[in-house]
Amino acid sequence: MSASGVPPDGRPALETPAVELRGVRRSYGRGTGAVHALGGVDLALAAGTFTAVMGPSGSGKSTFLQCAAGLDRPDAGQVLLAGQVISSLGEDALTKLRRSRIGFVFQAFNLLPSLTVLQNVLLPQRLAGGRPDKARAHELLARVGLAEHASRRPGQLSGGQQQRVALARALITRPDVVFADEPTGALDTGSAHEVLGMLRGAVDNLGATVVMVTHDPVAASFADRAVFLAGGLLAGELHHPDPHAVSDRMLALATLPARSPVAASTAPSHARS
Numbered sequence: 052m053s054a055s056g057v058p059p060d061g062r063p064a065l066e067t068p069a070v071e072l073r074g075v076r077r078s079y080g081r082g083t084g085a086v087h088a089l090g091g092v093d094l095a096l097a098a099g100t101f102t103a104v105m106g107p108s109g110s111g112k113s114t115f116l117q118c119a120a121g122l123d124r125p126d127a128g129q130v131l132l133a134g135q136v137i138s139s140l141g142e143d144a145l146t147k148l149r150r151s152r153i154g155f156v157f158q159a160f161n162l163l164p165s166l167t168v169l170q171n172v173l174l175p176q177r178l179a180g181g182r183p184d185k186a187r188a189h190e191l192l193a194r195v196g197l198a199e200h201a202s203r204r205p206g207q208l209s210g211g212q213q214q215r216v217a218l219a220r221a222l223i224t225r226p227d228v229v230f231a232d233e234p235t236g237a238l239d240t241g242s243a244h245e246v247l248g249m250l251r252g253a254v255d256n257l258g259a260t261v262v263m264v265t266h267d268p269v270a271a272s273f274a275d276r277a278v279f280l281a282g283g284l285l286a287g288e289l290h291h292p293d294p295h296a297v298s299d300r301m302l303a304l305a306t307l308p309a310r311s312p313v314a315a316s317t318a319p320s321h322a323r324s
């Protein structure tokens with residue numbers, strides 16, 4: 052684990068999950084119209100692992116990611132990052148934490164078009180108030196196969212190349228965890244494979260922790276573990292997921308009758324693998 056994975060109180064971080072959710076609930080709206088996007092999720096994700104979060108549309112994947120990444124606050128329960136409770140932090144502290152300890156990769160790349168590739172990669176360090184580490188930025192660009200493109204603008208790159216820049220940017224601060232929401236959703240199959248291989252490489256070679264929301268069983272098969280959400284609750288998981296097993300599981304979840312939060316609350320124990 053990187054030094055940044057050690058909690059501020061100095062406890063050994065060896066057994067501490069990179070991300071942990073304890074009884075996390077998040078609803079939208081009130082009363083009879085309320086939607087229980089997350090109905091009480093308990094999940095721990097080990098440091099140095101790659102997790103895919105899957106589930107039917109509306110199952111709560113994005114809500115999960117937003118709560119886990121400190122972009123949204125649960126109504127109840129706790130979110131811990133490397134052992135530190137972040138769900139009760141104030142807005143300023145959360146913003147600081149997101150900038151220095153969390154990396155993001157979005158479906159739409161979200162690079163700044165007026166900056167060069169190198170400047171985009173260095174941006175999180177600048178925002179976090181740290182010294183821009185150009186040597187690390189160049190090393191990360193080399194790792195994602197873009198050593199020659201550092202002075203280009205994002206608009207001069209293909210979609211797959213832009214997402215590889217976004218990955219280098221997500222890794223620059225040595226974050227405790229990288230969250231990726233459908234990172235291959237806008238890419239052709241070949242570029243998607245390259246990006247997924249590089250996410251895998253970040254975990255295997257740099258010790259990164261990656262949590263990726265995806266609809267794609269092949270993308271999920273790059274992960275160590277696939278966890279499934281249905282109706283805002285955990286609905287099983289697969290270790291070393293292969294695309295066929297993931298497809299079968301997704302199909303089973305998609306064909307379940309629409310569940311009320313009460314009915315859904317009985318699901319995880321017997322659905323777990």
Ligand SMILES: Nc1ncnc2c1ncn2[C@@H]1O[C@H](COP(=O)(O)OP(=O)(O)OP(=O)(O)O)[C@@H](O)[C@H]1O
Binds near residue numbers: 087107112
């Ligand atoms: N801002 C919001 N206001 C009201 N309801 C919301 C809001 N965001 C999400 N929801 C509802 O919460 C539930 C979970 O939504 P979420 O976006 O987390 O699902 P998802 O699994 O990411 O779906 P998709 O695969 O379509 O992206 C859905 O019923 C959704 O309609």
Ligand SMILES: [Mg+2]
Binds near residue numbers: 112113114
């Ligand atoms: Mg979503």
